[in-house]
Amino acid sequence: MNQPLIDFVRDALLRGVSRADIALALEKGGWSAKEIQAALDAFAETNLPVPVPRKRVSSSPKEAFFFLVMFSTLYTAAFAFGAMLFDLINLTFPQPSETASWRIQSLRFGIAWTVVAFPIFLWMSGLIAREAARNPGQRISPIRRWLTYLTLFVAATAIVGDLIALIVTFLEGDITLRFGLKVAVVAVLAGGTFLHYLRDLRRDEVAPSAAAPGRASVGAKVAFAGLVAAVVAVVAMGVWYAGSPMRARLLAQDRQRVQDMQTIYWRVEQHYRDKGQLPASLAACDISPATFVERKKDRVTGEPYVYRAVDATHFEVGATFALASAPEESARRRYSIGGPESDGFWRHDAGPRMFRIDVARKKR
Template identity: 50%
Template sequence: MASTTQELDAFVREALARGASRQQTADALAAAGWPAEQVRSALSAYAEVDFPLPVPRPRPYLSAREAFLYLLLFATLYYAAWHLGSLLFDLINKAWPDPAEMEYLASRRPSSMRWSTASVLIAFPVFAWVARLLSRELARNPAKRLSAVRRWLTYLTLFVAAMVLIGDMTTLLYNALGGELTLRFVAKVVVAGLIAGSIFGYYLWDLRKEEKEP
């Protein structure tokens, strides 16, 4: 695989150096059967500047600081989202109590709500601060958008959010088909769907915006 990538990079460099346009190079590679994504990646390695030789773009590198910040960003996102959902579930249980709920579980609700509230109040500001810090760094150096750890964690987040949405809709349909829908149950489904859907929608939009930008 590495040698194949090197061959593609060498061809693109040689083609651009000999005066071939990017479109001509892309068309030739497409005719040879190269995937469009690989062709686009190889061409994007060189800047579109007026110079006799292809000018390489700066390549991002993975630093321990970068890995720490992205891990902290997504960990606090998961943590805050989970406890926000837990807090809203507890509020729904309090608003529409279930007569069959055990007294032990009902007595634990205030403690659960306090813990979830504290978790959200601590984790979300940390997430917002790290997100702002990384956003500023990306604005100063757009090449960092190609960071491997950023892309892997973003796609992992999309996967987790998609699984939650699929499970959420499956549970809703299952109970609807069984005639077991209640206001309390529907409210919980809506909460889970809104949290997971918001996360999925934002990061999908961010990836699509990145693909459209040069």
């Protein structure tokens, strides 16, 4: 803050000049309204005949830690929540060329980040609000103001990028419901954050002492409850789409079984190319490193994988699966580099499943 300006205001108040007259004189001297208000706010309004300086706030390591944690968890929760909404939109309105497997994986990461970051953000916000109620000067803390302006910058950048993407997509004639929902998500998240912190910052700049929080207003309580309810609802929807942890575990086990089936297929096919005939058993493949089958048993149940030669060029491999193939699992296997090339070949139901393979198909 400009020291000559502070000295002038202090001397004027000491001589009994009113704040309005001081502001008018400074305005004629070329000072901005913000500078004038900051200089006047440097002194408390009291009935004493001498000006009483307000306490100047400096950032302590503890305060810096609190604000850094709060704003970093805000960014993390906002981006994770937005990514989770994007994944839900993509899963609800899929493109024909898209597969759901990596969307489900991304959705799980979004759920995890939101569940961790959002409660920490709420907790740190509560701690800072209670501290500001005891010490109103903390609301004009330098680090708080810097991080708030950084948040405004990030939010404004997101809004501008959102509008640019909307205009470009409109000009390309590719406006769809899916795209419109994504634009709305970015606008609501970035716009809500921008307006909240801009209003908070303006209130502090106009009258820092008056901005000290007391009891939360009814509107603030309703907004807080709505925010928490929205996050809980979206997380619950994400869990429903992604499936329970137990289901994810069983799907992962089935995915490993399919990978083992593919490995057996590769080794048996290599044996056929080398020897000109199918092996009588999987043990017969162990004669060469190129055909060695490492996993002949299910690693979960310990049951041996089924292999049998049907005729000179056909064989079957099989396993017992815990669940039926999920749509995203079928899509994942459709584009797998290992295994017969027909779409959905490795699709299976729950229980025993045999896969019949023709090793001579590539020669025809």
